[in-house]
């Protein structure tokens with residue numbers, strides 16, 4: 001058994017759970033929701049009675065079949081040989097229903113208040129965590145985020161008409177991490193409530209967004225959360241989130257990669273459940289953003305999806321979501337994926353540029369895209385798989401390019417984070433090279449809310465960043481309290 005595994009009982013039996021056909025009323029987030037696991041609305045297809053299931057398998061089993069597998073009720077993050085794990089669904093059970101069935105089922109749940117299907121994640125429950133009981137789910141009705149037609153940005157800056165931004169950051173804690181965290185914390189909630197597995201808390205290393213999501217979902221479920229943050233390397237808005245949500249916060253004098261090493265060691269010694277995306281449960285929630293994009297396009301497949309990458313779980317999550325939709329007959333192909341990295345933290349870009357010869361972690365340098373300042377991504381193998389299987393591309397953006405792209409987007413009415421700037425910058429480059437065509441449909445994934453990174457925007461618009469022109473900077477004009485002076489400034493502006 002790998003040292004990172006805590007040997008715990010996997011004998012938790014689902015038949016101990018209350019019958020899923022129970023009709024009942026329950027309270028969530030102060031709202032009384034009439035909930036039934038057997039929906040009565042006629043527009044919704046009957047729920048399948050088949051027993052769907054999922055288990056952990058070594059990630060390598062995608063290409064090399066193996067008998068090694070673990071129950072999702074086990075506390076295990078790595079395979080016997082120390083590799084990554086993946087959640088494998090019983091695809092033959094899911095395939096008993098055709099693509100039309102799944103599309104109709106998922107569409108019927110959009111906008112519902114019925115627990116837990118009002119969540120963009122749990123509206124796909126059968127594909128996410130099929131064996132969890134609704135009562136154990138910890139959700140803030142995350143997901144269902146805006147797929148924004150970036151009409152003005154598209155026309156003005158990249159000569160495209162069919163450009164979209166998936167605003168995953170307009171969410172409960174302001175980033176896409178909510179999608180994965182609802183799944184992970186729900187599973188922990190179930191294990192703590194219904195088994196004797198000792199989990200005293202849930203922990204993560206973070207560049208700011210994972211910790212915000214973890215602490216919020218744990219607080220909602222009354223589960224202790226422990227977060228390791230690289231000191232002085234995350235934004236104030238991100239730092240205050242776990243503090244406000246009552247997490248135990250360790251600010252450590254290292255970078256994210258150092259924090260990640262520490263939390264991996266700590267979670268092998270103490271019964272603290274690991275919440276980083278090394279834990280493949282997170283991917284199951286995050287993959288629903290891909291399914292949601294297809295759904296929002298009425299199940300038409302975009303040509304390109306561009307995702308900023310750091311620890312590299314999300315690029316694989318998008319691939320997995322698209323792949324499942326293809327395999328289960330909801331769509332007939334998958335989009336090409338682009339992973340965009342900051343030049344100051346670009347180990348994947350370097351690996352890709354070398355023709356996938358040899359992966360070398362890097363020492364990540366300071367970047368305005370601070371949440372992706374990661375030099376040794378845990379999901380490197382997952383990212384390579386996603387890119388190879390989707391005929392994907394890796395791009396990078398300099399500090400000036402990513403900040404300009406962020407400012408360009410904001411000038412057209414968005415308010416995006418620097419990581420979205422990295423992805424937009426990749427789009428600009430790929431359009432410039434003619435790789436992405438003018439009439440193709442592209443989706444840029446926006447990963448966090450711009451308000452979390454207001455200091456970066458202040459720095460840019462103050463035009464005081466050393467070595468950066470800040471070409472799209474927009475400083476306020478200082479004027480004295482005088483009608484004539486105000487009129488003079490307005491005349492200058494209007495002319």
Ligand SMILES: Cc1ncc(COP(=O)(O)O)c(C=O)c1O
Nearest residue numbers: 309310311312313314371447448
């Ligand atoms: C805002 C933001 N964007 C992008 C990423 C990259 O996601 P991933 O680590 O899954 O590659 C992260 C976290 O790493 C993030 O917090």
Ligand SMILES: N[C@@H](CCOP(=O)(O)O)C(=O)O
Nearest residue numbers: 206207208209210276277311
């Ligand atoms: N950007 C992340 C970095 C950790 O990524 P994870 O997906 O492995 O948790 C963060 O916000 O902490």
